[in-house]
Amino acid sequence: MPGLRSETAVDVRNLYVSYGDYLALENISFSVPHPSVTAIMGPNGAGKTTLVRAILRLIDFDEGEIKVFGLDVRENESEVRNLIGYVPQRERVREHIPVRAKDVVLLAKMVRLGPLSLPTKRDIEEVKSALKSVLLPREAWNKKFSDLSGGQKQKVLIARAIVLKPKLLILDEPFSGVDTVSQREIMGFLSKLKDKGISIIIVTHDINPIVEHIDNILLLNRRKIAFGTPQEVLTKENLSKAYGISVKVIVHGGACYAIIGDRHA
Amino acid sequence: MLEILNNPFIVRAIIAIVLISFVSSAIGSLTIFREQSFLVAGIAHGALAGAALAIFLDYYRILPEMSPIAGATVFSVIMAVTVGFFSSRGSEAHMDVIIGITFSMAMSLAILFVSMIREYAVQAWGLIMGDLLLLTSMDLLFLIIISSITVFLVTLFYREFVLIAFDEEGARALGLKVLLYDYLLLILTALSTVVLLKGVGAILVYVMLIIPAAAANKLAKNASNVMILALLFSLISGFLGLILAIILDLAPSALAGLIATTIYVITLMIKRA
């Protein structure tokens, strides 16, 4: 693998992404330092998932450049994927397939190792420690994925990403359908991952329960509205630009908190 | 009772049931996971059309010695690849439409070609109803080859297939070449419908490929158990069907189909209870 030349986790320059005629992202530039926790915020249809997909090369982009730890994602597709752990939006998982929680995690591990590999003791240990680190209760390990609660499912998907020891973890709306207590719990161990040298990017609608753990926010609505610390980004002006004028902003401890329902842009 | 094992047709039927069971548990469970059971019905009719066309071409000496199994294989694979090609360029909702159109097309072609070989009523009848008790050694050899390839590849890539079915985007982010696996699975599905077409006939391909796996999916706790249970259900349906068919002098495939659906209904009731 080419050396990790930079201590910038993600560097996006003048990115344009379109679906057919529809321009979903326009001239996006920002740079995520390593290690850090970044939130991507914006209304429905703002292009948050699109941005994440472009970083992972799940979709192609028209113009611009994306580098992950200094590696151009177009030229180093597989190296970049080895560096990133991805937690997709939970609704995209087909739940009618019977898979136990621990097997969800093991499956990813084994697929990464290739078709002919058999799980070793060490692989099993790594799966267990991933499940422990996301604080999934032991009695849930052997349950079918579909029988878990929303928060537990999310934890399993996060464990599946971190068992591969990524340097960057990208989560798409990990908190939808997860109660506030579990949100805080999940955010708690995510910030511990940062202390271990893993950068985190979280796509979220609601920044409020996690804002104290966030280093940077990217506020999107097809274009970049703002990028910076929560204090810099969460101003009344930025939030109304992203969400429209109906947004309510509460100023508390030097930062603005937006009261945003799940509304469409 | 045991002297019936001296009858080579019975022995071939028994071997065919074992092959069908392995193929149907492997492909059936993945089809259930992908929620593409409609696709199997479509490909089965494609296989029927291909087999009927082969008989026709043989009859008019256009392509003499063209065997129905070869025709079925070619047609079903072409159909599977076509579905794959169009669906890879569309959205998921698109897929339903594509399968619907190919299904209708295959069905019409099947009826067209079968009607053209009316003189060969026995052969046409065999394709539709299955001729488990009339298999030749050549048929069996062909079935053994196709089944071995299918079961081997599904076993080898089972984890990849399950992961893609569970969460395609996650699988792609892990670096899997999802498109390649999709085509592989489509082609293997096409090959399995040929195996089942020969054994149980076009009408019952869907039943025997999907129902055992659907029942297993209701009961099993994990993905590999679905495969094992589906195998068990297929074997039970196949052998019970064969025994009853010999005793009652009825079509084995029809009885196997009835037993499989009965098993499915029982699993539904167990799940409700």
Ligand SMILES: Nc1ncnc2c1ncn2[C@@H]1O[C@H](COP(=O)(O)OP(=O)(O)OP(=O)(O)O)[C@@H](O)[C@H]1O
């Ligand atoms: N596969 C696609 N084909 C065409 N248009 C798409 C596709 N995926 C997304 N879009 C469009 O691109 C825009 C951005 O979508 P995206 O999913 O990135 O938004 P998002 O910010 O993640 O929204 P949400 O909060 O609802 O998840 C939307 O207008 C959407 O309709």
Ligand SMILES: [Mg+2]
């Ligand atoms: Mg999204």
